[in-house]
Amino acid sequence: MNSIKSKIFIFALLSTLVPSLVLGLLSFHQNEELIKDNVKRELRILASHASREIDTWIIHNIHEANSLTSAKIIIDALSNAAKLQNIKNKNSPEILTHYLISVQNKLDTILELTVLDTNRNIFASSSSRYKFNDPFQSNWLGDKITHSPVVSPPQLHEYFGLVTVSIILPIVSYDDYILGQLLITYDLNHVKSVLKSSTKSPRGEILLVNSDGFLLLSSDVEITPPWSLSPTTFDYLKNNPGEFITFQDFLQEHVIALAYTTKTLPITVIAEKNHRDVYAAWLEQRNLYFILVGVSIFIVAMIAIYLGHSIVTPLQRLIDATGQIVKGNLDIPITDVTQKDEVGKLARMFNLMTEKLRQSQSKILAANKAMQQKNQLLEKLSITDGLTGLYNRNKLNLIINEQLLRYQRNKRPFSILMIDVDYFKELNDRLGHVAGDEILAAVAKNLSQSIRSIDFAARYGGDEFIIILTETNVQEAAITAERIREKTSEIDCKTTGSKIQVTLSIGIIQSE
Template sequence: MDSSLNFIYKSKLFKQLIGIIVILIILAIGIPGAFTLFYMTPHLVKERYHQVMLNDVDFLAARLDWNLKKSLNDVDYLSRKIGLSTPQRLKEAGEAIEIFVKGSSIFTGGALTDLQGIVQLFYTSPQGLVELRQTSNISYRDYIQAPLKTNRIYLSDVVLTKTSDASPVIFVSNVVIEGGQTSGVLAMSINLWNSNNIFNSLFQGFQNNKQGNLYVVDGHGTIVYHKDKEMVGKTVAEREILSYIYAQKEGIVDSISTKIGDVCVAFGKLDTNNWVVVYEIPHKDIYAMSRVNMDMTIGTMLLVIALGLLVSVIFAQLIIKPLEEITLATEQVAAGDLNRQINFKGHPDFQRVIQNFNIMTSNLKVQYKELEKLSLKDYLTGLANRRYFEQQFNLELDRACRLEHPSTLLMLDVDNFKIINDKFGHLEGDKALKALAKVLRDSVREMDLPVRFGGEEFLVMLPETSLERGRIVAEKIRERISEIKIISRKGNIMFTVSIGMTSTEQLEGFDGSSLESAGLSLLKQADEALYLAKSKGKNRVETYQLS
């Protein structure tokens, strides 16, 4: 502390600043000070709050949109995988919904009905599948009627439940198609007040760190989410705010009169549905600090303009110019330009700051490159991760298309991996995954790409490999994995894998015009082949069968 103070006291800049401050105290702030306090400060404060409010509502609306779109995609996917035509299909549907809800941070329950709206299966978290003791007909619900009429996925308005806490719930529903015919409706629920729900976490985390009042309304002006539960389901009272909601406008209104006084209101519209994020901050909160400053500096109105300008020129020469250079450099670094270096030669104290800045950016550049390398590897197995695979997959498909050479994709899944975790523990399960990864590395060429895709699921991309050759590699991998033995205190761990495989040879019309579509098709084919291997008894290799 003493050495830091001595450095400050010996600094030429410090002495010059002391001299300038003494002059400013003697001469007071004057007209520039009054102009700043009475005009500039309130306007700058308002502009800052406006920008922050707009950024906040845009961010929250974007996050809500993303989660709603994800829920639509998830329900569309699940509705294609289940059925209710037979007791077995209905049982499998219940198991699929249970896995879906438990693995989701969005959905809190679900129901499956037949074409007449009779509930065939009902699941709610955390209770699980509910035994249906009597017939329940919900055909009158819009989320049951809408998908049957339009044959499209449907996102409902908010429904207030009849429970004690009257939680707001929305439903995402879609028709279930079996054998080319519509057999029922899948409706998944999202409880906006569920503590484990991502919507609730997003709202609570956002509201807790903000001033003012943040809430969400639908296109009719009904509040669908508010920090005060009693407000949910009520209509917004202020007519001017309602007019903006009805018009689905975005932006900010500087002043609207309410019961609590004038407020500034920002609006952010969602693309997925008719919701609008509304952010209100009272004027008294926005301008509180500027009013305090004005009250404290009323007595500093006497000034000498000429001498004040002279002091400003000196101040600009000593501080503003180097600060401007440093500020510009930091903004460029913040924008991602880590090659930025400052060559400004000025006051010795600033030279020291600039030198440290240049050292800092150089270190950041090295650390960024290291972090970028780490972000492309799976932390447990050391294999490439999903992000790296997605980058390389499109490149490989483009290469295979241009050269008209085959490329094969293997999808592996550990059989009964949950049993290993339950019996031996997750640490031993991790050892099994590491051993599997070693087999993959040892079994493929340097040009091949083994990937941990997620959990106990792995991929192997085999460039310049036909389907026939790929099957030989897949069988070799399967056999080597079946020979793995891990010694554990609870017994030896041995396991097998099921492998599904496909190739660019099986892609119809593969011409490189849509690499993203081709990639998704290959992954889907490999997944279906893997499912076939699982259904045929596991520990086997299956090739995707063209229909």
């Protein structure tokens, strides 16, 4: 038992617990995936059934409305009004109004029927809120009257206080001439009874929301308008039909839901299940599993405490000593080494290692310091010009790109000064290259002293310089350019022992 190998063997016996843990977690993961598949399948059944029923309801209402548009009393009333040009005969609208009221009373899904002429003026209506010859305006009708039926988006009707859907159909004369339109308003709540099949549909709830994510109708009696989904949740459901998501519903309950879009109405059908109900059995099994794992961990911990006295304690001393070495303290020999096993051998080798480290620490620090100095010098040389100390061309390209990106983000202008030393070649040839270099260095020094700390100066090449003025327009840049020109008009040249007259050509551009 003096060997670490034998102690590790004892611990390996305990590691047989690991496969059971892995298998348990894998089993729960597979069960969770199976639950997800079943939930997705059931929600798809719910949503697709509701979507089909809504489409069927709309198509049925369109067929029913088509039969009303062919009624003789409606066609005759509009035909007579069209012949008279001016609607002076008040009897036709009154008779038609009584007819529309009687039809509405027979069909409980209809809230109102309204007949419009070709100019979209109210001709007759079963609702008392409309007056004869009032204009009827709605942005969903379109500009022209067509032979095809038009279905309005579902909306909360201000007059009825209900969610309604309107269908408008053309009223055609006996010789196939459009005389007007029949507008029928339906109560969408009548579709609530068919959203779920009482015998075939899985458990769950159906929500109908409009194109903006506002709740129109729910099969759950506890959820009533007005409510709205969060934009993120609604966008995911709408853009990923058939894919489920977990979120908080209108009652702040965690639910699993997916959505489909109907063909006949611009609404989204959402099928949802309560997350707690779906995972109730799974959570119960998971909690029991965690209890068993906790008991196993407790047993292993008790054994680990026993093993810690013979393994962990000496290893901890080595760990603490290693931590001191990491902090730079090498004067930490381990003196209380009594074991004859691998831990004792490791402690003795550790003492030898610290001694070697102490001997070479000064050399490492000196080499590291020299390397840092060289790295700093290399970094400076990579972005600056050796003669002038300004940024070089490579660094200039990076700065210009950064300024362009900043301009695209905040639209704050920046200006660039393009500077050229006039007749520098003649000065260089007449005074010599040493004097020419001194002139360039003096110009660069004046440039650096003439700009702000947030501006950039760079040597573009030869006697050409570029200055980038951040958040500066052309007028402000011109002032800076004049200041540079005046400051650089005369330069003391130590090489020639005289003052050199220097002029600059400066071009200015502004970001746009």
